[in-house]
Amino acid sequence: MASLLRGTIYENRAQAPAPSKDYHQLLVTESEVIWRWWKISLRSEFRDVRPGEQKNSYQDFLDDYTLQVHVGVIFGNEVLKYVRNLCQHQFDYLNRIPEGLLMYIVSFLELEDIARLSQTSRKFQKVCNSDKLWEYIVSRYCDTITPDMKTLALEVGWKEIFFTNKLQLQKKIRRRRQKIEELIDDEAFSDYE
Known part of the structure; x- marks a missing residue:
């Protein structure tokens, strides 16, 4: 040290x-x-x-x-x-520990311990709520990560993805697809005018 x-x-x-x-x-x-x-x-x-x-x-x-x-x-x-x-x-x-190393260490903790650790300091709060950490946790606990999940994670964050149950996640992905389709339809309609 x-x-x-x-x-x-x-x-x-x-x-x-x-x-x-x-x-x-x-x-x-x-x-x-x-x-x-x-x-x-x-x-x-x-x-x-x-x-x-x-x-x-x-x-x-x-x-x-x-x-x-x-x-x-x-x-x-x-x-x-x-x-x-x-x-x-x-x-x-x-x-003084670099953030990447700290994130690697935190990734081995249980979820309850991560929640407690995030309350100890601003630095730990930043590390424990970082998207990189939660992306790793999601990949560790989920069997597959679809491209739709990755796209949704860019909008709402990996922590939100992790704590959203599968049914709600499917609804969010479906809503997102519908919005994209509506935008495409609106653009196609405006091209005809």
Whole structure:
């Protein structure tokens, strides 16, 4: 797991809240917190101001209340809390796992476990509700996937396909075919006019 913490551990960029136009970057590496800023102003007194950078060790960042206030104002309290945890060596390894690998791991869970996992964080909610995951689950549980099912899945999503019973699914596919036929008939009728 230590190999996941090489180089840049966290990076975020944002513009300061209005009316300021200043641009800020927060970078956490394996040994320090780097705060960079670019002053953006049309006022003459700020025209010659160069970008700035402040590098702090983890402990210096934890001791610098003013810098923490700036981080909280620019990036929000959740980011500040996360950076503080990083500085205290409380790393969230799950947050660093690539999404594809995470989706592969989640695909082995039972449906109830996927539902529970989706409620733990935004990242897990995104993974557990992704179309790729539900396409895999549908293919695992269904004997055959027809082209009509694939087309309907593009419209309503694979999760909806999975939780729709077969009778309702057949009705939806039939309705979709009827709409397409009606569109074709309307186009053919309009060609005669």
